[in-house]
Amino acid sequence: MQGNVRPETMERITTPELAQAFIDEQISELREQIGDKKVLLALSGGVDSSVVAALLIKAVGQQLVCVHVNHGLLRKGEPEQVVEVFRNQMNANLIYVDAVDRFLDKLAGVAEPEKKRKIIGAEFIRVFEEEARKLDGIEFLAQGTIYPDILESDGVKAHHNVGGLPEDLQFELVEPLKLLFKDEVRVVGKALGLPDNMVFRQPFPGPGLGVRCLGAITRDRLEAVRESDAILREEFAKNGLEGKVWQYFTAVPDFKSVGVKDGKRTFAYPVIIRAVNTKDAMTATVENVPFELLQHITARITSEVENVNRVLYDLTPKPSGTIEWE
Numbered sequence: 001m002q003g004n005v006r007p008e009t010m011e012r013i014t015t016p017e018l019a020q021a022f023i024d025e026q027i028s029e030l031r032e033q034i035g036d037k038k039v040l041l042a043l044s045g046g047v048d049s050s051v052v053a054a055l056l057i058k059a060v061g062q063q064l065v066c067v068h069v070n071h072g073l074l075r076k077g078e079p080e081q082v083v084e085v086f087r088n089q090m091n092a093n094l095i096y097v098d099a100v101d102r103f104l105d106k107l108a109g110v111a112e113p114e115k116k117r118k119i120i121g122a123e124f125i126r127v128f129e130e131e132a133r134k135l136d137g138i139e140f141l142a143q144g145t146i147y148p149d150i151l152e153s154d155g156v157k158a159h160h161n162v163g164g165l166p167e168d169l170q171f172e173l174v175e176p177l178k179l180l181f182k183d184e185v186r187v188v189g190k191a192l193g194l195p196d197n198m199v200f201r202q203p204f205p206g207p208g209l210g211v212r213c214l215g216a217i218t219r220d221r222l223e224a225v226r227e228s229d230a231i232l233r234e235e236f237a238k239n240g241l242e243g244k245v246w247q248y249f250t251a252v253p254d255f256k257s258v259g260v261k262d263g264k265r266t267f268a269y270p271v272i273i274r275a276v277n278t279k280d281a282m283t284a285t286v287e288n289v290p291f292e293l294l295q296h297i298t299a300r301i302t303s304e305v306e307n308v309n310r311v312l313y314d315l316t317p318k319p320s321g322t323i324e325w326e
């Protein structure tokens with residue numbers, strides 16, 4: 001495999017033809033590196049690990065074992081889409097782990113954001129480790145490392161991906177995207193036939209909806225986050241804002257307010273909408289969403305999502321607010 005420095009002569013992958021050339025080259029390099037051995041991949045359904053999966057399926061087929069962990073904090077439809085695309089359409093060797101109860105039990109009563117993140121990260125490693133131990137003869141671990149990860153890992157940020165596996169599970173790494181920038185990964189993903197909503201997915205934090213269900217996570221509020229997020233995404237897509245706005249999502253705080261529905265008093269949660277634009281995530285501005293659209297989304301959320309009686313729009317740029325609430 002190549003080293004960790006992108007050669008100056010390497011052309012930026014911007015067209016299907018360049019993507020195909022990259023894919024062909026990677027397929028032969030991956031076959032050479034892996035031989036007849038098995039490769040393990042933690043497949044989140046995000047862009048990076050999905051493109052790695054699609055490449056490896058082309059290169060080594062059934063020698064790739066994908067593990068997808070449903071920790072209950074994924075967006076609506078995501079675990080189903082991973083199974084549909086990779087197992088049903090691409091015929092991948094996919095292990096689907098339903099760890100929802102396990103994660104939610106561990107998180108019960110934990111309100112502190114950093115603690116929540118740590119629990120989610122540690123539990124993910126534990127689940128992945130358990131699955132890895134059940135498998136025989138794995139010699140390689142594939143990762144969706146991309147070039148910005150390499151650049152940032154120079155002492156600035158711990159290398160992302162599946163770090164933290166115990167010593168005896170240190171596999172040889174397979175990182176076919178490690179010299180690519182995100183826009184190139186998307187072009188390659190498209191050329192590999194992955195669906196647009198996977199390839200052009202907006203950034204999603206590692207702990208997923210867990211940091212958008214504010215404070216101690218409860219199942220009712222987690223469902224309210226998931227359902228309201230799905231409505232927001234649907235409406236942004238329908239109204240030409242998908243792909244235009246950098247990131248948009250909903251959050252549900254852990255307090256209730258009084259409302260009224262069908263002539264009866266309600267006592268339910270508010271949903272907060274956040275929609276921001278940024279170049280580098282260091283600063284962000286708030287999207288000027290048309291007021292009529294906000295009203296329409298509010299009407300849908302308050303009538304379709306259980307346990308919700310209000311919708312708020314977050315008008316705060318970064319700084320002083322961060323993009324996520326936790």
Ligand SMILES: Nc1ncnc2c1ncn2[C@@H]1O[C@H](COP(=O)(O)OP(=O)(O)OP(=O)(O)O)[C@@H](O)[C@H]1O
Pocket residue numbers: 041042043044045046047048049050067068069070071143144160161162204205206207
């Ligand atoms: N629910 C999950 N199931 C399986 N693997 C996961 C899951 N969540 C994260 N991972 C693994 O951990 C890696 C890092 O996750 P992170 O959330 O930081 O995503 P990322 O860097 O945006 O990558 P991706 O685009 O693949 O999600 C992923 O690439 C994937 O290999």
